[in-house]
Amino acid sequence: MADHYEVLGVARDASPEEIKKAYRRLARQLHPDVNPGEDASEQFKLVTHAYDVLSDPDQRQRYDMGGDASAFGGAGAGFGGFSDIFESFFGGGGGGTRAGRPRSRRERGQDALVRVDLDLGDVVFGVHRDIEVDTAVLCETCQGSCCQPGTQPVTCDICHGSGQIQRTVRSLLGNVVTSQPCTTCQGYGTTIPYPCSTCQGQGRVRARRTVSIDIPAGVETGLRLQLPGSGEVGPAGGPNGDLYLEVTVAPHDVFxxxxxxxxxxxxxxxxxxxxxxxxxxxxxxxxxxxxxxxxxxxxxxxxxxxxxxxxxxxxxxxxxxxxxxxxxxxxxxxxxxxxxxxxxxxxRPAPPHLAEFHPGLFSKLRGKFKR
Structure with a gap:
């Protein structure tokens, strides 16, 4: 990975104004509208990414620290004794730090819940329904890559693809190395210079889709039917969640x-x-x-x-x-x-008289049947 300062052609102690001027000069030369060459397009991406990092004070500081081995416990840092115990807990290492595993952009989608209204007649034999579901679906433009077509994620310059930033903390027991997610790439280990314009880099969009289902006979109000893999698609085209159908059976006038x-x-x-x-x-x-x-x-x-x-x-x-x-x-x-x-x-019927009480059947019966 080229050094950002070299890409922009400025010194490491360049002021923000100098960095800005260098970027504007190079952008005018390499912008695809001015220079359509493939090499110029790639150089323009590098220049833009370098400016994004160096123009942000926090990102520039982390980038500068990442290039200085002594700031992260290199040859000048002493590890030993009780510090080894702390390093085992905090993920550090005296002979070379162990980077954490970066997060995956692909995640499982959320489950979805849809209410289905049925008639009592639907319950007798079961029924087929086409249900309209408003949910997240795969972005057709980027197919879940989150990138504009023709581009791809690039390795994060701050964490160098690990998704973690390590810091050295001095204590009475020695130097302790701790890790935390990289705030530049949000722990993914990569950044997306050109997010998909359709899904804004999410890999999915909201849309209404039709789900065909066969509702079995015998269901009743409050029952939930599970359709595995029919819920929302996950971020970056991750696997779908499940779809749950909550059944409500409307009262019948007769039965x-x-x-x-x-x-x-x-x-x-x-x-x-x-x-x-x-x-x-x-x-x-x-x-x-x-x-x-x-x-x-x-x-x-x-x-x-x-x-x-x-x-x-x-x-x-x-x-x-x-x-x-x-x-x-x-x-x-x-x-x-x-x-x-x-x-x-x-x-000659018997006159009205009191008799043994027989509980009626009609406390269970609702409605009337008219012939």
Whole structure:
């Protein structure tokens, strides 16, 4: 790596103004708009990078210290005795310091959480959905390199690619070498002179994308489904995180869920309850015939096998359980009333009386089914 002072053609004790003038002079000569040659382009990059370092007082000081071996415990520094113990803890070494491993720009992306609203009918058999997700995707311009096309990262001049800056601290027990992340390259060991203009050097951009998913049968509100690798892409094109789908099932006007069973209420007229009848009702997956026996009572349960919900794990569907509610007419014309009175005389029903309490079925049933 060429010395920055030599690249700009200035002395090591050059003033900030001298450095600035040297950079302007060279930039006018080497700028691609003026000098399109390939060699000039490479020289322009070196000149620009050298100016970026030397024009910043902190970076220039670190660069100057990096070039002075005695400032980092070279031949003039004495290591030994108890200092060796401290060096083993702080990462130093008397016979030559051990550089830390630089950070990787590629990191795993974050997980994403999306809410999915379903109907009860979707839960019976499962459903396919295309979900729109607003998340981070790979930058198509740089393909995750973070650099403008045709360029690449360069080794950091301050830490020389280690990602760490080592400092010597004198104590009563000797010299102790400590390491900390290089603030110039943020610990990566490289810098990016020409960041990608599309993603600003991140290697990823925000975008809306479509994720196709098959939601299994039997899911319920609050359940989270995991789709590995479908979350956000990581910085610098790192691996994707996971996508989590949080399910919300909307209430149904007619049916309610009890485990893998479906519940419904069937209103039956007094006449049909006395004589019995057959009715066709609409379940969530088609019509089904239902026989109502003569003498059915309010609170009786009629079961239709295999018309419930397919379980999340397994293939044996639950049942459709229909609770009967006998509807007593509230208004009768004189002729109808006379017929009921005649029926009462023939049946001689027992007068109203208290009986043993039987808990009703309808605390579990919500909604009404209308035939």
């Amino acid at each position: 309610s869920r009890d485990g893998d069973d479906l519940l419904a209420t069937l209103e039956v007229s007094m006449i049909d309850a006395i004589l019995g009848t057959s009715v066709t009702i609409d379940s969530l997956d088609g019509s089904v015939d239902l026989d109502i026996r003569s003498g059915v009572q309010s609170g009786d349960e009629l079961t239709i096998r295999g018309r419930g919900i397919t379980p999340l794990r397994g293939d044996q569907r639950g049942d459709l359980r229909v609770g009967v509610q006998v509807v007593t007419p509230s208004h009768l014309d004189p002729k109808a009333r006379a017929l009921v009175q005649e029926l009462a005389k023939r049946m």
